[in-house]
Amino acid sequence: MTNTSRDSDVPPEPVVEVRHLTHRYPVGNETVGALTGVDLTVNDGEFVAVIGPSGCGKTTLLSIIAGLLSPTGGQVSVFGSDTRAARRSQALGLVTQDPGLLPWLDVASNVLLTLDITGPHDGADEYVTELLERVGISRFARYYPGQLSGGMRQRVALARALVHHPRLLLMDEPFGALDEISREEMRFELLKVWEQEQMSVVFVTHSIREAVLLADRVVVLTGQPGRVKDVIEIDLDRPRTASLEDDPRYQSLLADVRGLLVSETDRSDLVHAIPGTRR
Ligand SMILES: Nc1ncnc2c1ncn2[C@@H]1O[C@H](COP(=O)(O)OP(=O)(O)OP(=O)(O)O)[C@@H](O)[C@H]1O
Ligand SMILES: [Mg+2]
Known part of the structure; x- marks a missing residue:
């Protein structure tokens, strides 16, 4: 299929x-x-x-x-x-080899930032949580990029690329x-x-x-x-x-x-x- x-x-x-x-x-x-x-x-x-x-x-x-x-x-x-x-x-969503996360923001904030670029959204926090769940990383929402493995960082990068339903x-x-x-x-x-x-x-x-x-x-x-x-x-x-x-x-x-x-x-x-x- x-x-x-x-x-x-x-x-x-x-x-x-x-x-x-x-x-x-x-x-x-x-x-x-x-x-x-x-x-x-x-x-x-x-x-x-x-x-x-x-x-x-x-x-x-x-x-x-x-x-x-x-x-x-x-x-x-x-x-x-x-x-x-x-x-x-x-x-369009883009994921590069280097996930390019901002080290001073936690996982949820890295994803939220991409969403917020187009202005504040109702229910943004819930939406980010749902996205993190979808890519299997919701448990790490409050972790910083430096505390994640390479695979986890790429999951965050994927969540970020999916923010606007490309x-x-x-x-x-x-x-x-x-x-x-x-x-x-x-x-x-x-x-x-x-x-x-x-x-x-x-x-x-x-x-x-x-x-x-x-x-x-x-x-x-x-x-x-x-x-x-x-x-x-x-x-x-x-x-x-x-x-x-x-x-x-x-x-x-x-x-x-x-x-x-x-x-x-x-x-x-x-x-x-x-x-x-x-x-
Ligand atoms: N900004 C640039 N200025 C000059 N040449 C460049 C530039 N970017 C890429 N090139 C050249 O263009 C060619 C294609 O580069 P590109 O990065 O698209 O290849 P690639 O297939 O993605 O390689 P890789 O598999 O190593 O990532 C290479 O020869 C590279 O040296
Ligand atoms: Mg290349």
Whole structure:
């Protein structure tokens, strides 16, 4: 089961449309290419993972979709309008690798602050408590960021990104700094939240397992400057569970993604040894 389509016969407008996207950064008197000719569509309710070698432009792509960076070429629309308008409408949530919590505020206040940016809200405290419950961290509402583990901090960052019920959640290697057990736990928590919120997600990761476990589609980028090498449909049933590890279809999809990446990189942190696959 996916929560991609809603209730009408008319195909819904894509949430994200990226066409012929190119970005070059100025460096001294020259420019360096980060992305070239990238096309990407994200549909309503879809979970899309983006994977590619380090430096291939994944963060650049997310920053452009988030309206934080203007591309040097191509078109990007989010909810049918320009990216800055989408950002202003608060329909976007962003979670980065560094949770970026304010150390002098406790967990609840860190989340409340994001809500308060748009002015005072009735029932804000109750809403923050509910959000913290949803991401499994309500017991730690009065803790300060320095008193939390990395996984807990990422849960707070997720709660903060969900504050305005985003229709599109952009995540840049959000679990990259976590140990494998916390990371696995967070993956399933995220899937639960995604199903509850019925939002679209663009999820950048270095982990092949994470991409295949989470996504409806995995977009594989080439090395720098990044372009789309291939898009793999992940036709695994939902809800996804840890028992997928024993599913031959899952293993075969891992091998497909890995095969695409191996020719792009020899980085050992990207290409894990996956049983049953060849290098
Ligand atoms: N502000 C900047 N100024 C100049 N070059 C930049 C800037 N930001 C990124 N780059 C370059 O653009 C390319 C793409 O960077 P980006 O951070 O998007 O890659 P990435 O795929 O997210 O990498 P990683 O997997 O390591 O996070 C890299 O070569 C990087 O050096
Ligand atoms: Mg990055």
